[in-house]
Amino acid sequence: MASLADVSREAGVSVATASRVLNGATHPVSADTRSRVLAAAERLGYSPSALAQALVTRTSRLIGVIVSDIVNPYFSVIARGVDDMSTRAGYVTMLSNADRRTSSEITRLQTMRDYRAAGVIFAGSGYVDDPRTPELAKAVAAARERGVLSISLTERDIDCPVITADNRAAAYDLTDHLVSQGHRRIVFVEGPAGMVATEQRRAGFLDRMTEAGLRDLAECVEGGFDFEAGHAAALRVLASRDLPDAIVAANDEAAVGALNALRQARIDVPGQVSVAGIDDLPVARFVGLTTVSLPLYELGAMAARRVIDAGTAGPAPEPGPPVVLPHRLVPRETTARRP
Amino acid sequence: MASLADVSREAGVSVATASRVLNGATHPVSADTRSRVLAAAERLGYSPSALAQALVTRTSRLIGVIVSDIVNPYFSVIARGVDDMSTRAGYVTMLSNADRRTSSEITRLQTMRDYRAAGVIFAGSGYVDDPRTPELAKAVAAARERGVLSISLTERDIDCPVITADNRAAAYDLTDHLVSQGHRRIVFVEGPAGMVATEQRRAGFLDRMTEAGLRDLAECVEGGFDFEAGHAAALRVLASRDLPDAIVAANDEAAVGALNALRQARIDVPGQVSVAGIDDLPVARFVGLTTVSLPLYELGAMAARRVIDAGTAGPAPEPGPPVVLPHRLVPRETTARRP
DNA sequence: ACGTGAGTGGAAAGCGTTTGCCGTTTCCGC
């Protein structure tokens, strides 16, 4: 557990000098001294205390990411993006699950702030008219004062950079695909009530349907972002009337749930009904689900990159318009041209 | 960004006193002083620098978890267990992906050690005869010297507490289920070559088959832990000879892959062939896969708990035998009695 | 000879805590 003092003693120099050679300061150091210090550090197996460094420099190489639930692949892909970028730059990732509770997001942010994280990335979508958002916004501002840069991966009423995907456009493009395949009666399985992402995706669906003059044939049913919700929604669709041409779920997991319900009911997909989702999670590939690929990994990576850059390049021009990363339609086997 | 000094000034006491009231030290403080400090802290919105605290106490409230890939549900469930427990105790989780590279595990451990993490949890299984394991062991020892407690979730040649599940028994029990359903010709789709978990699961399978006098009908085929591997393996099984009674995959993901291949080939599961996996990941429930539920969440939670307890209860009796958490057979719809 | 300045190295001031060690009081028991 050699400290810098140990190294400097071993090398016969002051801690100042040791520090300078060990972290490439601008201050000149003779080649001889330098190598003596390096040798001493090597001999002692020295590695600096990140804590002490962080304390004195008032910023750490810690990057926090606050997700709703890391078990949800949507978030784990984002987290992976963050971690890959962090690791590459010598940072380490702090992870926290907030279970979609804004209050938890606040607490976690504060904890990370107390560790002087260089940045905190908010991966979860917020709620529409969430009464707690102002509180979060205040916490974000307070954190910024301590030097932690917050970044949101969805648009929220927080004053911080946004790096995001276009949910509305994703749903729009997906719907467009279905429409262009000749489908007319399409039901949309909504996401969890009140979430911003839910609204956006629904809007994209409705917009395209309206443009296609199919507004009357468009139907939105209650759903959720999980398997069960999609399953239940499909069951309800099955029970209520004759089959629609297609079912668009608010995300892949719900789509897979719907798919299962349909297949259990011996409905041929895509023969009788087409099914599609949004996100392009790993599971979508497994089941051949048509979906829209969202740049989840890239979102995480880019957010981390931004935090890192802000650290090295000084307090950058913070605000700036939201960065929107491109999505991409991925047609697979659960959709087909309408007979 | 009020510091303790600010609080003490505001309250008209020394930082020592302020510190004492703010962290319930044993040192007595008058009620009056106490409330003055508390009020000052409140007024200033004080919150301690976790860094400074960690620096002086030589231990942080940071718990690291090193996984192979957080996108893999096996690991994200473990991470979730860790984080839930950590959060509850006021700790924060550091996450790192090592992609099964022992060298990465070493680097990540060192980084976490430099932050004086209270503990680091190794979630990934090691390789048989991995030449780098001794290096890892050394790093673990070095970390322990700095006060960081390592815990492994699989048996490895590292000197640290082990909290694990019994892979061999899990495979054994699963095979037993199949055997008791009358299946005789069973093929086992192995995990990635060289991994300890792979060996253990294969052994469990083989043990039960041997006991049942079915050793000759048992067949192990190359596979992997992912969808594609299971898919490919099933294809090979399909091509080579007449159908086996059942296919046991080394894990759920591979099982789902196999399942897909079978269904695409119009093989009825479980009518003609039974299929089962190990892990009980969320996806298993989706597809109704018979599997063995491993206490992944609990493993993570218990490991975190142990780290936390070690912190409060002093350097506990480290060694102790491996703790083995129970698994549970979960029969679902992909297995059935042999016709 | 003598200022000048680049090249080098060190002393020391923090960063924000915790805590051991000491003074004061204050309070009891006798």
Place this chain on the structure above:
DNA sequence: GCGGAAACGGCAAACGCTTTCCACTCACGT
């Protein structure tokens, strides 16, 4: 009333680093 122990509060020393400021040594030009 007196001795001694609590009770209470402060000083200051760490913890391990970064960085400012200063001092010194040489070449160098004049």
